[in-house]
Amino acid sequence: MSQFKISVDMADVGAQAGAIINAAVLPRLNQAVRAVVTATQANWAESVHRARLWQGEKDAYAASIQAKMTGDFEGLVWSEYKYAREIDDGRPARDLKKYLDTSQKVRRTKDGRRFLIIPFRHGTPGSTAHAPAMPTEVYDAAKLLKSSKIVGQGQRAAGEVTSLHPVWGTQPLGKKKQTPFLFDRTTRQHVMVPRNIYQWGERLAGLPKSLSRYEGMVKTGSAKHTQYMTFRIMMEGSKGWIIPPQPGQKIVAGVVERMQPLAERVFAEALKRGG
Numbered sequence: 342m343s344q345f346k347i348s349v350d351m352a353d354v355g356a357q358a359g360a361i362i363n364a365a366v367l368p369r370l371n372q373a374v375r376a377v378v379t380a381t382q383a384n385w386a387e388s389v390h391r392a393r394l395w396q397g398e399k400d401a402y403a404a405s406i407q408a409k410m411t412g413d414f415e416g417l418v419w420s421e422y423k424y425a426r427e428i429d430d431g432r433p434a435r436d437l438k439k440y441l442d443t444s445q446k447v448r449r450t451k452d453g454r455r456f457l458i459i460p461f462r463h464g465t466p467g468s469t470a471h472a473p474a475m476p477t478e479v480y481d482a483a484k485l486l487k488s489s490k491i492v493g494q495g496q497r498a499a500g501e502v503t504s505l506h507p508v509w510g511t512q513p514l515g516k517k518k519q520t521p522f523l524f525d526r527t528t529r530q531h532v533m534v535p536r537n538i539y540q541w542g543e544r545l546a547g548l549p550k551s552l553s554r555y556e557g558m559v560k561t562g563s564a565k566h567t568q569y570m571t572f573r574i575m576m577e578g579s580k581g582w583i584i585p586p587q588p589g590q591k592i593v594a595g596v597v598e599r600m601q602p603l604a605e606r607v608f609a610e611a612l613k614r615g616g
Contacts, residue, residue: 343425343593345385345600347378348415349608364413371413373611377604378416382408385418385596392590394428396472402428431589437582438575445523445534448503448511455500455577458511463558463569475569479548479555483569486560487542495538498531499523505574 349370351362364371386403394402405422440457441447447455464474475483500522503511513519523532545558555571562568575582 342419342421343429344417344419345381345593345596346415346417347374347381347604348412349374351414362413367414367611369611369614370608373607374414374416375410377600377607378408378410378418380603381418381596381600382406384600385420385592388592388596392428392592394590398424425593429589429591429593432584432587434586435584437584438577438579441575441577445499445532447499448501449522450576451502451504451514456505457575459573459575461571461573463555463571465569475555476552479545479552479558480569483545483555483558483560484567486545486558488567489542489559489561490540491537491561492540493538495536496533497536499534500531 385406389403389406390399392399402420402422402425405420405425406418407420408416408418410416441455444457447457449455462472463479464472466474466477466480468474497513498519502514502519504514506512519531521531524530525532542559545555548556558569558571560567560569
């Protein structure tokens with residue numbers, strides 16, 4: 342947990358004002374501490390929104406920042422966001438293929454390699470709410486695509502042996518060729534996972550090499566809420582899907598650097614005016 346403790350050293354104040362020191366005796370100082378606690382919470386949240394993080398992480402981190410008064414002249418601002426510390430200190434390299442060890446949605450190739458189909462959402466130009474925006478020329482072509490849609494839901498076995506076709510996508514090899522992968526102890530049958538049934542529309546094709554990441558894009562959803570998706574294969578044994586180490590962003594240290602001198606000035610001014 343990351344936290345700030347904001348307080349006034351009351352030792353010298355107590356010697357001057359007598360033994361009983363509380364908000365009734367020093368109301369301006371109490372108000373000053375409250376204001377600094379609130380300002381620190383807001384500054385921390387603003388710093389998170391300016392950080393180099395994806396929008397979903399920014400929203401979750403900022404929403405986790407809380408504040409409260411713990412006494413007449415002290416307060417606490419804290420976050421229990423589980424990634425706050427590593428965002429500040431830096432993140433080591435991560436191999437995303439480790440998800441193949443835990444996800445029940447893996448499929449397998451004919452030679453037994455596990456893989457996952459990873460959807461990537463692409464935002465429209467000018468939008469940063471959910472995903473990075475695609476270039477305008479890609480959007481101009483993508484919005485003309487015939488939409489794909491989910492027409493039903495079924496189930497498939499976890500670890501299903503599947504063929505990968507460059508045009509038709511994934512196709513199960515059939516029950517007779519399936520081999521055990523993950524069993525339900527209760528039923529002693531394959532563990533089953535949800536499977537969407539799609540009616541595919543058109544896919545974006547013929548893009549230049551510089552825009553190849555958008556090749557195969559589909560349009561889904563409704564006229565009022567359209568989404569643009571591409572799909573990539575995370576394959577066991579591939580060299581990719583490794584996120585390089587990320588340097589620490591020192592968000593907390595930056596908040597301290599900005600708020601500490603401000604707090605000292607505000608507290609001193611409140612005492613100067615008689616508390």
